[in-house]
Every structure is written in C-alpha cells, then in structure tokens.
Amino acid sequence: MNHDLTTELQDRVRAALAAGTPLALLGHGTKSFFGRVGAGETLALSGHAGILNYQPQELVITxxxxxxxxxxxxxxxxxxxxxxxxPPHFATDRRDATLGGTVACALSGPARPSGGAARDLVLGARVLTGRGEVLRFGGEVMKNVAGYDVSRLMVGALGTLGILLDVSLKVMPVPPVTRTAVQDCSLTEALARMNAWALKPLPITATCCDGERLWVRLSGAAQGVDEVLGRLGGERVDDALADAFWRDRVREQGHSFFAGDQPLWRVSLPPATPDLALPGRQMIEWSGSQRWLRGDAADGTTIRERVAAVGGHATLFRGGDRAGEVFHPLPDGLMRLHRQLKQSFDPGGILNPGRLYAGL
Known part of the structure; x- marks a missing residue:
C-alpha cells in the first residue's frame, strides 16, 4: 500500500476547525484501549500509508x-x-498496528532498556496540526538537530498535538545471536539479581520475572553471549520457544498474568527501587524499571502515592475507569506547559480532546 492522503486529511482538519468539531483519530484501533475515552467524529488515518524511504546503510527508515x-x-x-x-503490535482481527499509532502511544517492548525508547529513535516527523498546517520537524540523520525535540513532542502525545503524517526512525542490525535462560526465583530475588547485573557490562537485552521465574535474554557475538550465559546460570531455553516467549507472552501480553478483567497498571520506577509491596500481583521487566500490576481500581490512589514517593509514576494501562485520569497526575507547572503546547499546535482543541488528560 502506498497512498498519500495529506491533502484530504488537511481539508478535513480545516473543516473541523472551522465548525468547532472535535476529531477522534483512528488508525487500525489496536491501541484504542490506551488512554482516556476519546470524543469526536472519527478521522480514519490508516489509508495514509507507504514506506517513503529506506536506506539500510544509513540505518534509517521513513x-x-x-x-x-x-x-x-x-x-x-x-x-x-x-x-x-x-514495539508491541496488539494486533486484532488481522489488523496490525500502524506506525503513527505506535509512535503516538510511545509504547516499547522488552528491548527498551538496551535498544532505547520510541522517543529516542524518532529522527523526524511531518505533522498535520490542529491549525490545518503541515509542518516538518527533524530529519533522517542523527546529526540533524533542527526541530529534533519538537518531533519528540509528538511521541506519547496520543495525537493531541498533531497527526503524524510521516515518521523517520533509526533502525539497528539484528544481533548475530540471541540466547535466553530462565531461573527459579521470587520477585525480590529477581530485583536483586537484575540490579547486580546492571552494574556490569553484560549483553542483556531483556529481563522478565512473573514472581516464580526470571527470564533473561542476551544478544551479541556468539562466543561472548554463551560465556556470559554460563556465568549467569539458569536453564537454557530453546531459541524458538524463547522468541515466542518474548514476542507473544511479554511484548504482546499473551502471558497468563495479563489475562482477566482486573485493571492493569504500568508502574515506571528507578530500576534499583526495592519491592514497594503494592496491592495486587506483579510482573517485572526492564531490569526493574517497569512493573506491571494487577489490582483493584480502588487502589489507584495508594499505588500512585507509593510510586510518586520514590520518583516514579503509574498509568492505568488497561481496564478500570477510562473516563478518569488514567495517566499519572502532573504537577501544576507541567500541566500549564502541556496546555500551552496544546494551544500552540491545536488552538481549537479539535484533535483527540481529553484522550491524554481531561481538558487537553
């Protein structure tokens, strides 16, 4: 598929701005569960598709x-x-995640600590603002810093600042080999091991503990990876089974931990933070900096108070009250900055109003 719908989308935004009609941005809907309940007329974006430029030798794709x-x-x-x-796909009904939705949600998978976050890898973007203007920020090389931080503003903004027409991303070579081992241990033991490993130059690209077993993935040159794997200990996992675990059970949340109707919280913490004894069941990723929590929605205040006390934040990732504040409340100063940015890019407030925070 290769279709440029820039003109059509621009006309639709300008008409909505003139009429004061809010627009609910929609790609393939694989991330519709994320964020607050949206409002407005649906603006379909999935038809605006196609790879524009891919230079393998330059490690960039647009x-x-x-x-x-x-x-x-x-x-x-x-x-x-x-x-x-x-990035997770969360594909449904044979419809896969789109690049725009992935960047707008800023979701990263198991390799985030080693490979970087979505925000770190966005080199540039072409954006349709709520004013109906098409603006370009950044470029296709790491050295191009003109407007670089502006393109990053769009990462995680859930479309509230603009529609991502084109995105340029840094890519990387697939490692020569990838190995996985699993060890029996509790969450407390897993945190201690993860923190100890983080102090050493080890080729660890992913970690995950579900409370009973700690999975660790290493990538790089075969000799070095196998040597480190032997020193870390644990049971070596067949490569095909390991790939399925990281892809299907962790990245795509197919693990039994994620099943059920209980609200799912994503807790972001400094990696060395000890167990906070949060209410509910936990799964730990990213060497301790990402902790998934299944708990009652009524515990949201307790969760956020404990997390904020150690410099972290908590997001109601799935389930619960989607009309309430699902993202960690912002200090007054940061909220004022968010409102100023919204006013600059979308003065009419027509793009995904309320999807990120109430009133934005």
Whole structure:
C-alpha cells in the first residue's frame, strides 16, 4: 500500500476547525484501549500509508503514519535490521498496528532498556496540526538537530498535538545471536539479581520475572553471549520457544498474568527501587524499571502515592475507569506547559480532546 492522503486529511482538519468539531483519530484501533475515552467524529488515518524511504546503510527508515509495523518489520528483516525498541503490535482481527499509532502511544517492548525508547529513535516527523498546517520537524540523520525535540513532542502525545503524517526512525542490525535462560526465583530475588547485573557490562537485552521465574535474554557475538550465559546460570531455553516467549507472552501480553478483567497498571520506577509491596500481583521487566500490576481500581490512589514517593509514576494501562485520569497526575507547572503546547499546535482543541488528560 502506498497512498498519500495529506491533502484530504488537511481539508478535513480545516473543516473541523472551522465548525468547532472535535476529531477522534483512528488508525487500525489496536491501541484504542490506551488512554482516556476519546470524543469526536472519527478521522480514519490508516489509508495514509507507504514506506517513503529506506536506506539500510544509513540505518534509517521513513514511512507514512498508516503504514503497519508488519510491513516495516518485513522490509527491515530483508536487510537483517530491526526496530530497536521492539514495539508491541496488539494486533486484532488481522489488523496490525500502524506506525503513527505506535509512535503516538510511545509504547516499547522488552528491548527498551538496551535498544532505547520510541522517543529516542524518532529522527523526524511531518505533522498535520490542529491549525490545518503541515509542518516538518527533524530529519533522517542523527546529526540533524533542527526541530529534533519538537518531533519528540509528538511521541506519547496520543495525537493531541498533531497527526503524524510521516515518521523517520533509526533502525539497528539484528544481533548475530540471541540466547535466553530462565531461573527459579521470587520477585525480590529477581530485583536483586537484575540490579547486580546492571552494574556490569553484560549483553542483556531483556529481563522478565512473573514472581516464580526470571527470564533473561542476551544478544551479541556468539562466543561472548554463551560465556556470559554460563556465568549467569539458569536453564537454557530453546531459541524458538524463547522468541515466542518474548514476542507473544511479554511484548504482546499473551502471558497468563495479563489475562482477566482486573485493571492493569504500568508502574515506571528507578530500576534499583526495592519491592514497594503494592496491592495486587506483579510482573517485572526492564531490569526493574517497569512493573506491571494487577489490582483493584480502588487502589489507584495508594499505588500512585507509593510510586510518586520514590520518583516514579503509574498509568492505568488497561481496564478500570477510562473516563478518569488514567495517566499519572502532573504537577501544576507541567500541566500549564502541556496546555500551552496544546494551544500552540491545536488552538481549537479539535484533535483527540481529553484522550491524554481531561481538558487537553
């Protein structure tokens, strides 16, 4: 698929601005569960698709926002390359995640601590603002810093600042080998081991503990990876089974931990933070800096108070009250800054109003 709908989308935004009609941005809907309940007329974005430029030797790819992750990853795989942040697809009904939705939600997978976050890898973007203007920020090389931070503003903004028409991303070569081992241990023991490993130059690209077993993934040159794997100990996992675990059970949340109707919280903490004894069951990733929590929605205040006390934040990732504040409340100063940015990019407040925070 290769379709440029810039003109059509621009006309639709300008008409909505003139009429004061809010627009609910929609790609393939794989991330519709994320964020607060949106409002407005649906503006379909998935038709604006196609890979615009891919230079394997330059480690950069540029694609329209409606391009699927599956298409991008397939193109990269032909040249032995990958998206370093391992973004989740959350594909449903044969409809895959789009690049625009992935960047707008700023979601990263198991490799985030080693490969970087989505925000770290966005080099540039072409954006349709709520004013109906098409603006370009950043570029296609790391050295191009003109407007670089502005393109990063769009990462995680959930479309409240603008529609991502095109995005340029840094890509990386697939490691020569990847190995996984598993060890029996509790969450407390897993945190201690993760923190000890973090102090050493080890080729660890992912960690995960579900409360009973600690999974650790290493990537790099075969000799070095196998040597470290032997020193860390644990049971070596078959490569195919390990790939399925990290992809399907962790990245795509197919693990039994994620099943059920209880609210799912994502807690972000400094990695060395000890167990906070939060209410509910936990799964730990990212060497302790990302902790998933299944708990009652009524415990939200307690969760956020304990997390904030150690410099972290908590997001109601799935379930619970989606009309309430699902993201960690911002200090007054930061909220004023958010409102000023919204006013600059979308003065009419027509793009995904309320999806990020109430009133934005």
């Amino acid at each position: 694609a329209r926002g409606g391009t699927t992750l599956a298409e991008i990853e397939s193109a990269l795989a032909e040249h032995g390359q990958m998206l370093p942040f391992e």
